[in-house]
Amino acid sequence: MRAVLASLVCFAAVARAERLPNGIELALVPEPGAGEIAVVVWVPVGSRDDVAPRTGLAHLFEHLMFTGSKNVPEGEHDRLVEEAGGWSNAFTTPDATVYTTVATAGALERVLFLEADRLAGLRLEARTLATQKEVVANERRQRYENRPYGAAEGLLSAALWPAGHPYARLAIGEPAEVAAVTLDEARAYFGRAYTPEGLLVVVAGDFVPERARALVDKTLGRLAARPRPERIEAPALTPLGAPVNVQADDAVQTSRVYLAWPTPAWYGTVDAPLAVTAGLLGGGKSSRLWRKLVVETPLVENVEAAYVEGEWAGVFQIVATVRPGVEPAKVIAAVDEELAALAGRGPSRGELERARNQHEAGLLEAQEPLSGRALQAARWLAATGSADRLNETLRAVRAVGAPEVRVVVSRFLSAKTRVTLTIGPVEE
């Protein structure tokens, strides 16, 4: 099966980054014939930059960015994008706030205009601020409070990172602190955080590069240069010295087990081995944990493993929904057995091939939708300064062998340095 991939073509670089006079880093990724365009604006300010007692400010501000700007009345931003057949959305991570817009190709100038207009002058009004605080409160209920196992993300973050570390809290912030944000604070935040210097903009899709470049100059290029937002330094991360066990109740029918480990900062040498290891353990129905825990024993309803990259640090995570009546401890013991086997004997040739091939296919599939391609280019640009790292990433995945897998499992996935979270039914 390896031969399937050995002959994969190497892709020519299609995204070149350049710096505009006002400090914006721009990358154009042309895709002739797509019929659509995608624009990603990566603001290098995230929830890690929030300072108590105003946690949640970066995320609340993400909402406010859709409430109208100098030339776009409230409610019009989305309508203007949607009548162009598109959508516009955003997310806030600890590291950044990221805006994505997709639209029909003929709306490129409109989308760039909308981005430039809200970056140049957002309309911030008391009524919209109050409404968006309510919307965020509803988002919190929907994502965390009224969702089965919804507490997991917050509990894991708090257990994985030292107390007070910016990664240890949820991006959505503390409800009382979000509710207390004033209009003046929001305005000050906009002035401080949303500056052209440091912004990453990726435009992907069906356009002629010279024309797209001219449109960027006419819109985003006219934003007045301002100093880059100051960011806090990465606090020193001390590895977990001992296992951390957390138990929680929820209104659920069965338990779910989360095993999580902190990992090094993104785009280092262990990225590819950790990603391949996640696939080996829990990527698909022929993965090691699925076969063992779902098919052979069967102890769980489902199991998956994931490696999530982060600018300061990442997380490797295994999540299993326990079958009703099964003791979570049995599941944890079975996972430990598989991890020990992987650290000791390493993966078989067949399962390593499967994991590498699946990861490579996943990387290529992520390039398919324009929004995914633009977002990936922005992430690469933020992390490495290059908007096109597909070939390097594919090469790194191909180079992962059994020794690399054994090393990362032994080094990072030890039972002695992990968080074990079990969320189970409320005891009657």
Next chain:
Amino acid sequence: VRRVWVVLWFVGVARAEPVPAIDERVQMTLPRPEVVRFDNKLELWMVPRPGLPLVSVVVAVRQAGSANDPPHKLGMAAFTVDLLDEGRRPGQTVDLVEEIERDGGTLRAWVDEDAAMLAVGTLARALPHTLDVLHTMVTAPPFTDADAVRVRDAHLDQIRLRPDRPNAVASVILGEALFGARSPYGHPPLGFLATVEKLSMGDARLFRSERFRPSSTVLVVVGDFVPAELRALVDARFGGWNAEIATPARPAVAPPAPGTLSVVDVPGATQANLLLGTRGVSRDDETSFDVDVLTTMLGGTFGSLLNRRLREELGLTYGADAYATFLRHDGRVVIATDVATPKTVRALRETLAIAKRLADRPPPPKPLQQARLALVHSLPRAFDTHVRTAETVAAMALHRLPADWLYSYRARIEAVTPARVQAAAKKLFGAGRVSAVVVGDVGVIGPGLGKLGLGPPVRFTADAERAP
């Protein structure tokens, strides 16, 4: 202060820069699937797309969905389809699913109401091998009795765990309210504990052999391949498949029943999950494009009437959606939103008022035009990945639409008038048409539920059963 604000606003508008118009000259060339019908009546729909070395393959089997479950064995289609990737082919050292995954592929198998679906996304070089494996899954799946017991137990567990997902509970109750209990379209694809407990390997073998026939099967392939080569590959594998036997007739769908209000009490829930629905139309109904425009205007976009009012103006929710599902012989329109528990009655009242306004009078020109534009301009998104393209094309084939159907889509949407939208709204949201399901803390929601004009609330349990 207000006067000053008005003047400033006026000045602001007067000086506003115009928002750039959409350049309509830039158009995507829509795919035109090439269709091959083999002698055994199997259909192959091909969309070649050179570029990334990837392919997506969808096998869609008509009349093999949950609507085709025998009444006493609801859940049989889902059970059968979940078994198709189990087991090992003779002479192979790994199971079927591992054959796909070792190539770098991802396999999904599911049923909707009208069809069984298998989908593989993989590397282009693995296409011949993928077709080998899919051929085995469709024509001679090697699953065993032990596989059947395990998959059945997993389905039983999923049904038992349904109360953890309030939206899933609401969906089961709404399906029954719209189409009637245990009717072809009225039950959840997974079935019920009582019907799934009885399922065995023999049931799955019987369902497959009765329903999976070349004349009911559509193969869609999108991606990096040469059509003539693909045609030969498919012919070599599926061309000799002959399995025509009589298929049991599908039971008729009952006419719409009057709308109901169903309630599941979840003490302590901070949000209430609201699901409202009404019977819609099939894709071949002449009003289906009117329903497209109506639901897009109502809740198909962020700037839609519902999301605008409930989220952006009133802050009642994180989001409100409306969408239409076109079934082969019927349809439904569903409105979904989750709201803070004390705001439940207010949110329902607002939602019903918006739907009623659409039924009572023609829609204003601006939202109507925006909905039409959103639909025609978003067409490229249905084709932005191989997987989405394959599923879009498979849906066309399942609805028995011609291969050039896409080319008339824009004109059909643009032809939808205010009067047609109102007529569709009247049919869908007229008096007594809407059913609603509320999953939340009834004690906090309060007695206002009974005063919404939806009739008296009928209590259900968290297992989606009528409360005693």
